Amino acid sequence: MHETTAAASTFHMALAALIFVITYVVIMTERVNRAIVALLAAGVMILFGVINQEAAIRGVDFNTIGLLIGMMVIVAITRQSGVFQYLAIWSAKKVDASPWGILAMLSVVTAVVSAFLDNVTTVLLIVPVALLITEELKVKAYPYLFSMIISSNIGGTATLIGDPPNIMIGSAVNLTFNDFVVNLAPVIVVVLIANLIPIYFIWGRHLKAAPEDRKRVMDFNERGAITDLVLLKKCLAVIGVVVLSFVFARFLGLEAATIGLFGAAALLLLQCWPHDADEQSKRVTHAFTECEWITIFFFVGLFIVVHGLDSTGLLRLLADKVLAVTGGELNATAMVVLWSSAILSAFIDNIPFVATMIPLIKAMAPSFGGPEGLMPLWWALSLGACLGGNGTLIGASANLVVAGFAERAGQPIRFVPFLLTAFPLMLLSVAICAVYLYWRYL
Amino acid sequence: MKANIIMNPHPMTLSPSDTVATAADRILKHHLRHLPVVDEQGRYLGTFSIYSLLKLTLPKAVLDKHGLDNVSFVTESVGDLAQRLGKRRDEPVKNWINIHEVARPDTHAMEIMLLMLHGRTTSVPVVDKATNRLEGIISFWDVLEKLVGESH
Numbered sequence: 001m002h003e004t005t006a007a008a009s010t011f012h013m014a015l016a017a018l019i020f021v022i023t024y025v026v027i028m029t030e031r032v033n034r035a036i037v038a039l040l041a042a043g044v045m046i047l048f049g050v051i052n053q054e055a056a057i058r059g060v061d062f063n064t065i066g067l068l069i070g071m072m073v074i075v076a077i078t079r080q081s082g083v084f085q086y087l088a089i090w091s092a093k094k095v096d097a098s099p100w101g102i103l104a105m106l107s108v109v110t111a112v113v114s115a116f117l118d119n120v121t122t123v124l125l126i127v128p129v130a131l132l133i134t135e136e137l138k139v140k141a142y143p144y145l146f147s148m149i150i151s152s153n154i155g156g157t158a159t160l161i162g163d164p165p166n167i168m169i170g171s172a173v174n175l176t177f178n179d180f181v182v183n184l185a186p187v188i189v190v191v192l193i194a195n196l197i198p199i200y201f202i203w204g205r206h207l208k209a210a211p212e213d214r215k216r217v218m219d220f221n222e223r224g225a226i227t228d229l230v231l232l233k234k235c236l237a238v239i240g241v242v243v244l245s246f247v248f249a250r251f252l253g254l255e256a257a258t259i260g261l262f263g264a265a266a267l268l269l270l271q272c273w274p275h276d277a278d279e280q281s282k283r284v285t286h287a288f289t290e291c292e293w294i295t296i297f298f299f300v301g302l303f304i305v306v307h308g309l310d311s312t313g314l315l316r317l318l319a320d321k322v323l324a325v326t327g328g329e330l331n332a333t334a335m336v337v338l339w340s341s342a343i344l345s346a347f348i349d350n351i352p353f354v355a356t357m358i359p360l361i362k363a364m365a366p367s368f369g370g371p372e373g374l375m376p377l378w379w380a381l382s383l384g385a386c387l388g389g390n391g392t393l394i395g396a397s398a399n400l401v402v403a404g405f406a407e408r409a410g411q412p413i414r415f416v417p418f419l420l421t422a423f424p425l426m427l428l429s430v431a432i433c434a435v436y437l438y439w440r441y442l
Numbered sequence: 443m444k445a446n447i448i449m450n451p452h453p454m455t456l457s458p459s460d461t462v463a464t465a466a467d468r469i470l471k472h473h474l475r476h477l478p479v480v481d482e483q484g485r486y487l488g489t490f491s492i493y494s495l496l497k498l499t500l501p502k503a504v505l506d507k508h509g510l511d512n513v514s515f516v517t518e519s520v521g522d523l524a525q526r527l528g529k530r531r532d533e534p535v536k537n538w539i540n541i542h543e544v545a546r547p548d549t550h551a552m553e554i555m556l557l558m559l560h561g562r563t564t565s566v567p568v569v570d571k572a573t574n575r576l577e578g579i580i581s582f583w584d585v586l587e588k589l590v591g592e593s594h
Contacts (some may be wrong), residue, residue: 053459082512089515128510131503224515409502 013312016050020309020356028348035294038301038352045308059307060300063171063257068299069259069291071161074239075121076290077267081232084125084378089222092133097140097217099139099207104196107147111192113157115162115185116243119152119398121291127405136216141411143203145402146418150195150390150425152398157386158188160246160256164295165354165385169378171256173371177246183379187436191387191429198425234270238263282349301340302355311361319363328367331442334380335434338363341384342430346423348390354385365411376441383433391426393418445554446547449568449578450589455480456490458536462498462527465490465535476565479539479575486569486576488539498538499527544569547577551588554580 023041028032029084046056048124093108095101106126114122126147129385134141156163160170160177168181194349226232242263272280309315326332337357344353361377368374389396393403454472456465456479465477469492476491497505501521504510544567545554557566564582567574 085512087511116482124508128506128508129504131506132510132516135501135503216522219517221515221517225512227512314450404508405508408506 009312012050013314015048016045016309017314018314019044019048020078020305021051023305024348025350027352033294034349035297035301038298038305040301042301042304042308045305050306050308051311055311056304056307059310061168063255064167064303065296065299066257067161067167067171067260068164068296070262070264071255071262072285072291073116074235074242074260074267075117076287077231077271078235078239079121079125080228081235082227083232083235084122085129085225086222087113088126088129089220089225092129093218093220093222097137097214099132099209100200100204101209102133102206103144103147103199106133106144106201107151107196108192110148110371111151111158114152114155114398115158116239117162117397118292119156119163120401121404122152122155123148123402127402131405131409133217137209137213139207140211140288141406142413143199143207143407145340145406145411145413146203146421147199149396149399149402150199150422151192152163153386153389153396154188154192154195154429157191157383158185161260163386164299164381165350167256167381168351168354170360172362173374173378175378176249177243179257179383180359183440185383187383187433190436191432192233192334193423194428194432198428199402202421231270231271235267238267238270241266244345298351299355301350306352306355306359309356315360316358316363319360322360323367329367330373330376331438333364333368334376334437334442337377338380338384338430338434338437341381342388342391342426345385345388346395346426350385350389350396354381357381357385376437379441380433380437383437384430387426387429387433390429391419391423393422396425443551443588444547445545445549445566445568445580446562446577448551448554448584449547449580450584451578453478453576453579454533455576458487459534461531462495462533462535462538463531466495466527466531467554469495476542476579478579479535479568480576484576485574486567487536487546488541489567490535490539494538494540495527497582498530499523501526517549519552542567546571551585555585558582558585571577 019041023037026037028031044055045051046053051059087109088106092102093103095105105131110122110126113126127145129365130144130148131141134144152408156164158181160166160175160180166180169175170256242259245252245259245263249256249259268284271287272283275283322336323333326336341353341357361374361381362371364377365371365374367375389399393399393413403413454468454474454477456468456477458479458481460479468474468477470583476489478489479487481487502509504513542560542563545557547568547570551567554566558564566580567576568578568580569575
């Protein structure tokens with residue numbers, strides 16, 4: 001009897017591993033939409049009896065899903081107000097429309113906005129302004145777009161809601177918004193500055209614009225970018241309350257999804273009231289349509305696939321292997337997690353990677369004196385997975401979105417030239433993080 | 443009534459290597475809205491229209507599919523806009539054409555009217571299905587003329 005159970009579990013382990021590897025490979029080829037791949041793989045896990053539906057649903061982290069949807073709805077409504085374009089234009093004028101000043105300012109704005117918004121949304125909102133400004137200044141768009149890619153991935157690392165890996169880690173380990181800000185934001189500021197310095201020496205110092213072209217940018221009237229002042233005030237009020245709730249989440253006893261979805265519902269109410277039923281339904285539909293359902297269902301499918309894999313005990317085995325390599329030492333393990341996350345995330349999607357790493361790291365708890373001892377590893381995972389996205393043009397979705405803009409604007413970003421500058425900068429960023437982790441936690 | 447009866451069989455056309463300046467002159471001189479672009483064999487490649495000219499005067503950041511939909515903060519003068527168009531005057535028209543929905547010589551009048559309504563266009567190219575040759579063009583005025591003629 002015991003033998004058959006053991007055989008069955010080995011079989012399930014091999015089967016789950018096979019499904020998992022195939023899923024990964026198909027996702028990487030990008031031949032089939034990733035949401036389809038993840039959902040099919042989740043279905044196959046259940047069909048082959050690796051886990052049942054009940055277990056599969058338990059594997060879905062609805063705190064992550066809820067927070068993602070809530071923030072997407074809030075952003076979908078807020079972006080209509082034009083506030084992000086306002087911010088970009090305002091910052092460009094603050095530096096007298098000098099080409100390098102604008103590059104630095106737009107990078108900082110991108111980083112700050114990315115810390116609170118999804119990175120793809122951030123670049124979708126700010127890159128068009130950057131393209132317009134570079135066209136007016138008659139300077140090449142490439143350095144601006146490059147720097148905005150880098151800054152968006154860096155900025156997104158700073159907070160719980162900045163990048164999906166952080167949302168997943170925060171939710172899995174019960175970390176608050178403040179935990180992320182206190183532990184990651186300081187090193188992120190250093191990393192951003194450290195990236196802007198080489199960008200200045202490579203491109204920034206050569207950027208020149210004629211006074212009359214700069215004047216055209218200075219003549220921009222940023223107030224014109226605000227399309228709906230009343231809506232803007234409502235959005236800022238809701239976002240203010242949402243951020244404050246994140247800050248006091250532990251004190252209030254609230255989890256992230258509650259805050260995000262409650263904020264979304266409140267903003268929908270403010271935007272819809274007192275319009276008639278037709279108009280309300282139009283507005284709610286619009287806000288929901290703007291949510292990235294591909295990402296959401298990708299998460300759902302992945303959570304199930306990874307949960308299936310985890311339930312077979314394979315990830316625990318892998319965790320033991322990693323610990324054997326690092327000699328069970330926290331320092332070495334943190335460095336392995338940091339560097340391998342960074343290098344791998346430069347080439348593969350960091351969402352499935354982090355989804356896999358979370359149970360793997362959790363399984364290491366006994367070796368490091370319980371969950372508390374794992375904290376440096378969580379920060380290493382977050383920093384590595386988020387910053388690794390800067391290594392190549394395919395490292396993060398925001399990179400590809402910017403590349404799309406560049407292509408259509410007739411100034412394409414090519415894979416290899418991007419890699420040659422971005423990969424060393426990514427290594428620099430991760431090296432800074434390694435020093436920081438040593439200094440602060442190890 | 444079918445397309446080959448209503449159409450103008452000798453429309454003014456452009457070749458793909460004609461410049462934007464040539465197209466603009468012709469549009470202005472003849473008060474046209476659409477100029478079909480055909481290759482040496484007479485095959486329909488697309489249409490250069492007054493909308494192509496509007497696009498040529500706007501910054502790329504505005505035209506992008508994810509571009510700025512609100513530009514009320516930009517205070518460019520007509521001179522600035524004209525300068526942008528001026529810089530592109532020597533570009534070939536083939537970079538700025540749109541492929542319109544086309545009618546076939548045997549397409550019926552009602553379908554042509556529906557094409558105009560849905561495509562928000564006032565002219566429909568008539569293209570042979572097999573050879574892709576431009577057989578003619580139907581403008582809104584051609585249709586109206588026939589309608590008014592019939593009703594009398």
